[in-house]
Amino acid sequence: MGVGLQVQPLVFEQLARLTQLQKLYVTWNPKPNLEDDEPVFQGSVDLRLDYGLGKLSSLRMLREISFVDTVQQMGEQEIDWILEHWKCVEEIYGELDSWNPDKDKALKERLALNGVS
Numbered sequence: 001m002g003v004g005l006q007v008q009p010l011v012f013e014q015l016a017r018l019t020q021l022q023k024l025y026v027t028w029n030p031k032p033n034l035e036d037d038e039p040v041f042q043g044s045v046d047l048r049l050d051y052g053l054g055k056l057s058s059l060r061m062l063r064e065i066s067f068v069d070t071v072q073q074m075g076e077q078e079i080d081w082i083l084e085h086w087k088c089v090e091e092i093y094g095e096l097d098s099w100n101p102d103k104d105k106a107l108k109e110r111l112a113l114n115g116v117s
Contacts, residue, residue, distance in 0.1 A: 011045050012052035019058050022088075026067040044070035049077055057085045067094035079107055083114050091117050 015024070028044040047053050047067060065086075074096040082089060092111060097104040111117075 008046060009052050009055075012055040016055045016058045020061055021059050022061050023064045024059070024062060024066070026065075026070055026094075028070055047072055047078065048074060049081060053078060053081060059086065061088055062086050063088050064091045065089060065093070070094060071098045073097055073099060074107060075103075076107075076110075079110055083111075083116075089116055 015021070026045045026047065044067065072095060079096075082092075092108075095104050096107040
């Protein structure tokens with residue numbers, strides 16, 4: 001899921017330059033399908049280490065992350081990485097694992113134990 005594999009690294013490279021960034025809102029833009037008026041999913045940034053999340057270690061001032069209405073599939077590795085590299089993060093909005101509600105809940109509980117709501 002998410003933006004194309006060719007575009008994803010470029011997105012992370014550009015975001016990594018925003019070293020003073022305090023709020024990051026990742027979203028997607030539904031476009032109307034001209035045939036049936038249903039929204040068409042355009043994709044969003046996939047916040048996983050395999051796709052380039054590690055490039056964002058320069059965002060040390062990040063306090064708030066939102067990826068509401070996007071599809072994510074984070075795991076323990078991503079949570080470890082977030083806690084290690086984004087020490088200022090206080091709030092994360094959205095599903096950490098869109099496919100597994102139990103895993104999503106466990107990951108959120110782990111973040112909460114470390115002061116991230």
